[in-house]
Amino acid sequence: MSQEKHDLNFLTKSFFAGGIAGMTSKTTVAPLDRIKILLQAHNNHYKHYGVFSGLKRIVEKESFFGLYxxxxxxxxxxxxxxxVQFLSFxxxxKFNAKTFGKSSSxxxxxxxxxxxxxxxxxxVTTYPLDLVRARLAFHVTVPSTDGTAAVAQQRMRIFPTLVSVIRNEGGFLALYKGLTPTVLGMIPYSGFSFYGFERFKYFLLQHFPQVFGTEKNDKIMLNVPSKLICGxxxxAIAQTFSYPLDVARRRMQLSMLTPxxxxxxxxxxxxxxxxYREHGIVKGLYRGMTVIGS
Structure with missing residues (x-):
């Protein structure tokens, strides 16, 4: 097999593996993602709740499916x-290695x-869908006075939400509201995520290959549980540094929903x-980061 074909196969596998892994992980933590958005933006229905109490309240107010x-x-x-993230990485x-050299330093x-x-x-590639996801998660269904389920706002869907933002909030560029803190936060978050993973992986294989490694094609590779630990x-470390920017992103994405x-x-x-002025550090810039935050 030629080197070009081998590289193409590797990139194709990286593309689909990254996509499937992302869908699986995000579905698993979807309830935590939703309550995090509600807490970050101080949704009126959940501003007095913490993570666990908020999750319980979502089920009580909006049913189990409200978590998703x-x-x-x-x-x-x-x-x-x-x-795109795994493929572009x-x-x-490879591009940076060719451009700047492969020296260990x-x-x-x-x-x-x-x-x-x-x-x-x-x-940047998928940002408009992130804005829509935040708005759908922020939308709360409340019970009406006659006991039937009523929707506080017009029921939202992906395409109508995109069209509404373009028409009512300043055109196509409105779909990228909050992009600046996203990019600024992504640099330390994504950079350290990949770098930290590679360093943790190297440390475990260097010092504890029999515990954390598995042999494949005459090579020692990190086993699946160890990959999860390293990742x-x-x-977690990367998020600690970039989290305030994540809060800013959500607040900017949801800023036009209420006066x-x-x-x-x-x-x-x-x-x-x-x-920071209104809520401080713990209940403002880092609100929703941990399961004990309120």
């Missing part, structure tokens, strides 16, 4: 997002750079400043 509100839009978005990694920095570039590429640790929140549409720095 917006997950359809998430699935439409996450396959291309994860696929491999492309950027530069290797770690290049992995961080490649991860950051891949994260930004994926985020989880790297992601009270339009003040968050003026820009990333303004949104971060207002959030």
């Amino acid at each position: 509100k917006g997950n359809g839009a998430q699935m439409v978005r996450i396959f291309p997002y994860a696929a 491999e492309i950027y990694k 530069a290797n770690h920095g290049l992995k961080f750079l490649s991860g950051s570039m891949a994260g930004v590429t994926a985020a 989880g640790i790297a992601g 009270e929140t339009q003040k968050y549409s003026k820009g990333c720095l303004s949104t971060l400043t207002l959030t």
Whole structure:
């Protein structure tokens, strides 16, 4: 098999593996994703709840399926997002290696750079769907006074939401509201996620190959549980640094839904400043990050 064909097969596998892995992981944590959005933006129905109490309240107020509100839009978005991220990471990694060389001193920095570039590429490519997903998840169904289920707002769907944003909020560019904090947050988050994963993987295989490794094609590779551990640790550390920007992104995405929140549409720095002044660090910039936050 030629090198070109081998590279094409590898990239194709990376594309589909990344997409399927992304869909699976996001569906698994969809309830936590939804309550995080509700807490980050201080939804009026859930602003006095924490993560666990909020999840319980969603089931009571909106039924079990309320936990997965917006997950359809998430699935439409996450396959291309994860696929583009994994695929572009491999492309950027090879490009940067050829451009800057493969010296060991530069290797770690290049992995961080490649991860950051891949994260930004994926985020920009699928951003309008992320905005729609946030709005669907923020939408709350409340019971009417006669006991029947009523919808607080007009029932939202993916395509009508896209059209509504374009028509009513400033045209096509309105679909990218909150992109600045997304890109700024993606650089440390995606960069360290990939870099941290690679470093943790190297450490485990270097020092504990019999415990965390498995042999395949005469090579020692990280086993599946160890990959999950490395990915989880790297992601948690990366999120700690970038989380305030994630809060700013959500607030900007949802800023035009009510007159009270339009003040968050003026820009990333303004949104971060207002959030800090109104709610502080724990209940503002880091609200919804942990399961003990309230």
